Amino acid sequence: MAGEEFLELEAPQESARLRNINQMKYLLKKFEQLPESDKKLFAHGPYIIAVNGGICGLIANSFFRRILNITEARITSSLPMAFLPFLTTAAVYHAAVTDPILSGHLTCATCATVRGALTGAVLGGLYPIIMAIAVNGGLATRYNSAPLPGKENLLRFWIKVSQPVFRKMMFPILLQAATATYLSAKQHAIFMKMLRLPETSRDPTELGD
Template sequence: MESHKPSTSKDDLILNIISRKIKQLPESDRNLLEYGSAYIGLNAAFGGLIANSLFRRILNVTQARLASSLPMAVIPFLTANLSYQSLVSLPLSTGDLNCETCTTTRGALVGLVMGGLYPILLAIPVNGGLAARYESSPLPQRGNIFNYWITVSKPVFRKMLFPTLLQTVFASYLGSRQYKLLIKALQLPEPDLEIH
């Protein structure tokens, strides 16, 4: 049976051409291409802090502010940043993603799931554990756990609807903008070639 090996020299050539073209862009455009995922991560971190604050108020948790705020900022930042980078920025920069609609959709999905919903869902066990530890709120018995957390989470999800939609739209816009910048970079002439 013949094994199919991908052409690494062709892939390296494509990556080399794309990276040379990106280096020709103005610095502001290059920064958006290179650090766009960090913007998504920062928005996710803010969403995590907002969700953390809302759950702390509902569960009357007043202790351990730093213990709950730090993971609620760092973990969503890292997951959203890495997800956007691996699902949108990297495939776009390597030439594996060459459709504006696909880029926009991937960006929106990363923004929605990793930047919007994940921080809210992460805030539930963090603040639930603190509420149980400090006994700040009556927690349910074994049979009611699922219904209790649904009831507690509904107002948080309602209040987080706008930040989640904002994150989704921003990530979608960023994906579209990065695609357009990459197309702009690919249309630039090679700096080494002189036309005679």
């Protein structure tokens, strides 16, 4: 009796898993019918936002270095400020937008564009600035390049230091959001076009058999 109940509980889960596998195979066949330009947009499009995120990191790093009079560790601070935003933005965009669209789990156009815009603005724009604060704050403390206040005034100090940087970085942040919005809308449109593609004909060898 216990075994029958177990099989009854497992059957719906197994059926759902098989449906997901069949759906992925179907979508993969449809994806292969797309023109190469559309395929490249899915494969390489997120890296455009990722590169912009790395550039935002370098710009923000430069601003904070000037404000805090940091002259040491130029390369040491620049490498993570370019590399980490690039990796993070690319990975999150793939996980939040590209993969859900291709798997058929993100079929709402508005949802796709909102996810894309948030990923571009937050991960590709704001995250590099916040990271630059942490990196340059540590460098300023290590090299004593600028007098830092005590713990009671530390938050007020960083708000004051960061305000001009955020104002200067507003355009790159908006550009990131606009680029990611366009990319996510384009990917969603390509996916919907993909679903309307006719079924491919059977293999000629199979017809011969």
